Amino acid sequence: MEKTKLIETRKRKNISQEKMADILCIDVSNYNRREKGTAKISLQEWQKIAETLDVSLGDIYEADENMVFIFNDNEHATGNIVNNNNYNIPLSLWESQKKYIEKLEAEIEDLKAKIAEK
Numbered sequence: 001m002e003k004t005k006l007i008e009t010r011k012r013k014n015i016s017q018e019k020m021a022d023i024l025c026i027d028v029s030n031y032n033r034r035e036k037g038t039a040k041i042s043l044q045e046w047q048k049i050a051e052t053l054d055v056s057l058g059d060i061y062e063a064d065e066n067m068v069f070i071f072n073d074n075e076h077a078t079g080n081i082v083n084n085n086n087y088n089i090p091l092s093l094w095e096s097q098k099k100y101i102e103k104l105e106a107e108i109e110d111l112k113a114k115i116a117e118k
Contacts, residue, residue, distance in 0.1 A: 001037040006049065006060045010035075013053050023052050 010020060021031035024045055033039035041049070050057045 001062065003035050003037060003041070003060075003062050005062055007035050009053050009055055009060050015053065020049065020052065024048060 010017075017031050017035070018028050021028045024031060030039060034041045034045070046057055046061055050060055053060065
């Protein structure tokens with residue numbers, strides 16, 4: 001899925017794909033694939049892009065089509081080091097796991113009911 005918010009913002013700020021590629025330390029063709037949506041943009045790249053464009057992440061971020069962003073938990077370590085743990089999983093895997101969890105929850109309720117009958 002093409003990242004239209006990113007493309008429009010980059011063009012409005014008069015920043016070339018070449019400059020963005022240099023900032024991300026990748027070649028222009030790789031950056032182009034990220035804008036076209038054929039290559040994934042990591043959270044760290046999104047943050048660096050937002051900083052470069054001087055906008056909030058929410059102004060440009062568009063999720064990958066078949067991925068679900070579960071959560072970002074910032075685990076702070078000692079000193080100034082921050083570990084960002086990001087969890088992205090394919091939508092199909094998330095849906096199958098959700099069904100499995102629902103099935104297990106139903107089985108637990110059935111077992112509780114059987115225990116209560118005794």
